[in-house]
Amino acid sequence: MWKSMQPGRPGLGVSAAIAALLAAGCGGGSGDAGDSQAQAGRIQPEKTLEIRTVSNRADLVTDGDALVEIVLPERAALPSLKVAVNGRDVSDAFAQRADGRVTGLVTGLSVGSNVLTAQAGGGRRAQLTLTNATRGGPVYSGTQVVPFFCATPVPQPTGGTGENATPATNASGLQGQPDAQCNIATEYKLYYRSTASANCTFGLPDPSPSVPPTATAPAASVPPPSNACFKPYDPAGPQPLDMATTTTDDDRTVPYIVRVERGTMNRGIYDIAVLFDPARPWSATAPQAQWNGKVYYNFGASTGQPRRQVRPATAWTSLSAQIGRGWLVVMNSMTDSARNSNRVLMSETVMMMKERIGDGYGPIRYTMGAGCSGGSINSNMNASINPGLLDGITTTCTYPDSETTTLEVGDCVLLVDAYQKPQMASLWGTLTQAQVNAKKAAINGHPDQSACHAWYNAFGSNGRAGVYQPRLVADNVTGAIVQRPTPTNNCEMPNSAVYDPARPAATAHLPRCNAWSWAEPIWGKVPGSPAAQDTRDNVGVQYGLKALQDGAISGEEFVTLNEIVGGIDRDSTPRAQRTTADMAALETAYRAGIVASGRQLAKTAIIDMRGWDDSNINVPPGQTPGTNAIPIHHQWFSFAVRDRIAAEAGDANNQALWRFARTGLTPPGTMALDAFLTMDQWLTALKADTSDTPLHQKVRQARPASSRDFCLLPGDASQSVKVTDQAVCDADPFLKPSLSPRQVAGGPRREDVLKCQLKPVNDADYAGRLDAGQLARLRAVFSTGVCDWSQPGMGQQVAVSPLNFSAGPGGVPFGPAPASVPR
Structure with a gap:
C-alpha cells in the first residue's frame, strides 16, 4: 500500500x-x-x-x-x-x-x-x-503580502484617513524600532523560577502595554504579576533567596535560570526560552550542557489573517514543565494560527526558527510540536506541508487542516441560514421546537443544533473578504439570527482602507481579508480579478441525505432544504447558486499537502488527546451545560486524521488516540504531561534507529507500549482507569464520533474531498422516500449531477510536498539538496 x-x-x-x-x-x-x-x-x-x-x-x-x-x-x-x-x-x-x-x-x-x-x-x-x-523572509513561500503593519515598542493609535488610514499598532515587547520589513533588534533577558510555586502566577513577567494611546490617554500598561512564578534575574546582584533549582531529564540539577531571546523572524515576533548559566558562554559549537538538544515548538490557537505584527500568543512561562527538564521552547506569532492562516508561510517560519536555534544554540536532536485547535492545525500541517520539520506532535482539540475544516464551517453557516428561511419555517410550523432541533441535528450530523450555531458565531464570518456586518445566532434553541450594526473586517485595519463588497469597483485595489487572499502567493489570483483563487465548493452536495434515508426528515424537507441552501461568492456573500471552487487551487491544496496528506502524516509520531466539545447542551457527567461555550472541536476530526493515514499508508499505527470527555477539552490529571513524556520516549527511540528503514516504518517500530490507544470513560469520576477496548469506548455517547454535514450528505469520514465528482441523480438512493414530483425538483436542483463519493475529489492527488513557491503560485517540488563538489 x-x-x-x-x-x-x-x-x-x-x-x-x-x-x-x-x-x-x-x-x-x-x-x-x-x-x-x-x-x-x-x-x-x-x-x-x-x-x-x-x-x-x-x-x-x-x-x-x-x-x-x-x-x-x-x-x-x-x-x-x-x-x-x-x-x-x-x-x-x-x-x-x-x-x-x-x-x-x-x-x-x-x-x-x-x-x-x-x-x-x-x-x-x-x-x-x-x-x-534575510531574517524578514520570505524563503520559499512567495512574495510577501502587503500592507503589513509592524509592532512598535509602545502601541500607537490609528492614523490617517480614508484609504490611507492605518491601524493601531501592537506592542512588540522589544525596545528597538522596526525596519521596513518589521525586523526589530533581538534582545535577551534573564529570569529565575521562584520557589513560591504554590501560589505563583505563570503570567509573563514582562507584559506589554495592551491598549494603544489616544489623543487624551497614554498607552495602558499591564503590570507584571505581583506573585510571578518567574522573576527578573540580575547576574550582577545577590543570589535571590527564593531561586529554585531544577533537574533536567539527564539528571543535571542546576539553578532554575532561564534566558529568553526575543526577536523577529519572517515578520513574526518570537520567544526562545531555555535554561541558562550566566557565568558561562554559549555558542552553536559549544552549547551549555543543561540543554538536552530537544526543541518544543508551541503553536497558537484559533485562525485569522490580520495584517498586524504581534507577540506570540503563548507565554513561555506556561511551558515550565518542558524548560525545567532541559528543553528549549520556542514560539513565533507567524506560527500562531490566529495571526497567520497562510500555512506554507507558517511552515517556512518553523524552518527558519529551527535554523535560528541550530545556528545560535547548537544541533537539534529532535523537535516536538504541540497545540490545540488552530495549534493542532499547524502541528498537522507542518507534518504534511514539510515533513521532517517536526519529529513528533502532541495535540488536543485536533483538526486535520484548515482547508477541510472549512467544509464544516461553511456547511453549518449555509444550513443555519437555511433553517431560518420561510420555506423551512412553513414546513416546520406545526412541530415543537424540540422536534425541529432533532431534525437539524440529523442534518448536521451533530448531537444537537448547538455545534453548527457555534461554528456560525465563532468563524462563520472568517471568510469575509472585506467590510461586513457580523451576523450571529442569538438564541441557541431557536437558532434566531441577529445582525450587529457595526461593520468590521478581518484585516484588523480601518474599514476605509480595505475592500468593500458594497463598492467592489471603487475598492478593488484595497486589501482583501480572507485566508485565500492572505495566502495569495500560494493560490494565485482569479484571472482578470484581484480576488484570490480558493477551494470552497458545495456543488452536488445533498444536504441531509442520510437523515432522509434514516427517516429523520421527510422527502419534502430534504428537497426543500437543497433547493434553498445555496452557496456563497468569493466575498462569502450568500447567494442562491452553489459555491464553486477554482480547479488550480484544488490541485495546489493537494499537491502542497495543504489538505493534510495521510502519506505525509504517516512519517510523524502523533499523540492526539481528544476531549469532548460536540455540544454545549448535551454534556457528559461532571459538566454543567454551557461549559463548552463554542463547541466546535468535534470527536470525528481525530478519526478523520486516522482514516487519511490508514488510506494512504496502509495503517495509522503512528497515531496514538487518547480519548476523554468528563473534563471537556482539557486533558484530565497528568494526561498532558504523560503525552509529553511518552512522546519524548518515542522520539528518543526513533532517533536511535540509524538504519536505512523508511521513516514511516521507523516511526511505527519506535512507538512505545505506553502510547497505546485508550479512553477514560466519562462516568469514571477519578479519570484514572484506562480502557483499551475500543468497542467499549465507542459505545459511550460522549466518546463515539458523530458526523459532519458532508458525511450526512454521503461523504467519507476522512473528509478530504474539497470538490466532489458528479454523477446523475439515481432514484434508488432515496429509499423510496421521494415521489415523482420531488425527484423532478431534485433533478432541477442538481442539473449537473450529485456527488459521487466513490470517486476521488476534483483535483485530488498525492502530495509531493514540500513545494517551492518562489517562482509563483502553484509551487514546484524542491530538487535535491545542494552538496559540495570537489574543486
Missing part, C-alpha cells in the same frame, strides 16, 4: 535532505566493505573533502549565518584546513568539537548566493554554494 502511493521522486523535505547529506560519506560501516575490497585486491577510494550545512539546506539559509561541518580526508591535518566565503577567510571559526566533528559558524553572508570553499591536506578542495535570505 505504501509503495503504491509513491510519486516519481519529489524533492526531499528540509530535515530529510539534511539527514541524507549527513548520512553520505560519514565513513561509518565501511570496515566490512573495506576488508572485502582489500581481499579482492581492489583499492578503496580515498575519502574526499566535504562541506555540509548542519541547520538547514544550503539553498535555504537565512539571517546571514550558517552552521557548517567540514569532513576532512583521512590523512588531512586540521591545522591545514582553510575555509573562505566569497573569498573572505573564515578558517578561525572552525575547530574540532567535543563530538569529534569539525564545525564552525559562518557569518556575514550576503543575500543571495555565497560561495563557501574549503582546502586541506595535499591541496584537496571543495566548494558549496549557500543561498541566504
Whole structure:
C-alpha cells in the first residue's frame, strides 16, 4: 500500500535532505566493505573533502549565518584546513568539537548566493554554494503580502484617513524600532523560577502595554504579576533567596535560570526560552550542557489573517514543565494560527526558527510540536506541508487542516441560514421546537443544533473578504439570527482602507481579508480579478441525505432544504447558486499537502488527546451545560486524521488516540504531561534507529507500549482507569464520533474531498422516500449531477510536498539538496 502511493521522486523535505547529506560519506560501516575490497585486491577510494550545512539546506539559509561541518580526508591535518566565503577567510571559526566533528559558524553572508570553499591536506578542495535570505523572509513561500503593519515598542493609535488610514499598532515587547520589513533588534533577558510555586502566577513577567494611546490617554500598561512564578534575574546582584533549582531529564540539577531571546523572524515576533548559566558562554559549537538538544515548538490557537505584527500568543512561562527538564521552547506569532492562516508561510517560519536555534544554540536532536485547535492545525500541517520539520506532535482539540475544516464551517453557516428561511419555517410550523432541533441535528450530523450555531458565531464570518456586518445566532434553541450594526473586517485595519463588497469597483485595489487572499502567493489570483483563487465548493452536495434515508426528515424537507441552501461568492456573500471552487487551487491544496496528506502524516509520531466539545447542551457527567461555550472541536476530526493515514499508508499505527470527555477539552490529571513524556520516549527511540528503514516504518517500530490507544470513560469520576477496548469506548455517547454535514450528505469520514465528482441523480438512493414530483425538483436542483463519493475529489492527488513557491503560485517540488563538489 505504501509503495503504491509513491510519486516519481519529489524533492526531499528540509530535515530529510539534511539527514541524507549527513548520512553520505560519514565513513561509518565501511570496515566490512573495506576488508572485502582489500581481499579482492581492489583499492578503496580515498575519502574526499566535504562541506555540509548542519541547520538547514544550503539553498535555504537565512539571517546571514550558517552552521557548517567540514569532513576532512583521512590523512588531512586540521591545522591545514582553510575555509573562505566569497573569498573572505573564515578558517578561525572552525575547530574540532567535543563530538569529534569539525564545525564552525559562518557569518556575514550576503543575500543571495555565497560561495563557501574549503582546502586541506595535499591541496584537496571543495566548494558549496549557500543561498541566504534575510531574517524578514520570505524563503520559499512567495512574495510577501502587503500592507503589513509592524509592532512598535509602545502601541500607537490609528492614523490617517480614508484609504490611507492605518491601524493601531501592537506592542512588540522589544525596545528597538522596526525596519521596513518589521525586523526589530533581538534582545535577551534573564529570569529565575521562584520557589513560591504554590501560589505563583505563570503570567509573563514582562507584559506589554495592551491598549494603544489616544489623543487624551497614554498607552495602558499591564503590570507584571505581583506573585510571578518567574522573576527578573540580575547576574550582577545577590543570589535571590527564593531561586529554585531544577533537574533536567539527564539528571543535571542546576539553578532554575532561564534566558529568553526575543526577536523577529519572517515578520513574526518570537520567544526562545531555555535554561541558562550566566557565568558561562554559549555558542552553536559549544552549547551549555543543561540543554538536552530537544526543541518544543508551541503553536497558537484559533485562525485569522490580520495584517498586524504581534507577540506570540503563548507565554513561555506556561511551558515550565518542558524548560525545567532541559528543553528549549520556542514560539513565533507567524506560527500562531490566529495571526497567520497562510500555512506554507507558517511552515517556512518553523524552518527558519529551527535554523535560528541550530545556528545560535547548537544541533537539534529532535523537535516536538504541540497545540490545540488552530495549534493542532499547524502541528498537522507542518507534518504534511514539510515533513521532517517536526519529529513528533502532541495535540488536543485536533483538526486535520484548515482547508477541510472549512467544509464544516461553511456547511453549518449555509444550513443555519437555511433553517431560518420561510420555506423551512412553513414546513416546520406545526412541530415543537424540540422536534425541529432533532431534525437539524440529523442534518448536521451533530448531537444537537448547538455545534453548527457555534461554528456560525465563532468563524462563520472568517471568510469575509472585506467590510461586513457580523451576523450571529442569538438564541441557541431557536437558532434566531441577529445582525450587529457595526461593520468590521478581518484585516484588523480601518474599514476605509480595505475592500468593500458594497463598492467592489471603487475598492478593488484595497486589501482583501480572507485566508485565500492572505495566502495569495500560494493560490494565485482569479484571472482578470484581484480576488484570490480558493477551494470552497458545495456543488452536488445533498444536504441531509442520510437523515432522509434514516427517516429523520421527510422527502419534502430534504428537497426543500437543497433547493434553498445555496452557496456563497468569493466575498462569502450568500447567494442562491452553489459555491464553486477554482480547479488550480484544488490541485495546489493537494499537491502542497495543504489538505493534510495521510502519506505525509504517516512519517510523524502523533499523540492526539481528544476531549469532548460536540455540544454545549448535551454534556457528559461532571459538566454543567454551557461549559463548552463554542463547541466546535468535534470527536470525528481525530478519526478523520486516522482514516487519511490508514488510506494512504496502509495503517495509522503512528497515531496514538487518547480519548476523554468528563473534563471537556482539557486533558484530565497528568494526561498532558504523560503525552509529553511518552512522546519524548518515542522520539528518543526513533532517533536511535540509524538504519536505512523508511521513516514511516521507523516511526511505527519506535512507538512505545505506553502510547497505546485508550479512553477514560466519562462516568469514571477519578479519570484514572484506562480502557483499551475500543468497542467499549465507542459505545459511550460522549466518546463515539458523530458526523459532519458532508458525511450526512454521503461523504467519507476522512473528509478530504474539497470538490466532489458528479454523477446523475439515481432514484434508488432515496429509499423510496421521494415521489415523482420531488425527484423532478431534485433533478432541477442538481442539473449537473450529485456527488459521487466513490470517486476521488476534483483535483485530488498525492502530495509531493514540500513545494517551492518562489517562482509563483502553484509551487514546484524542491530538487535535491545542494552538496559540495570537489574543486
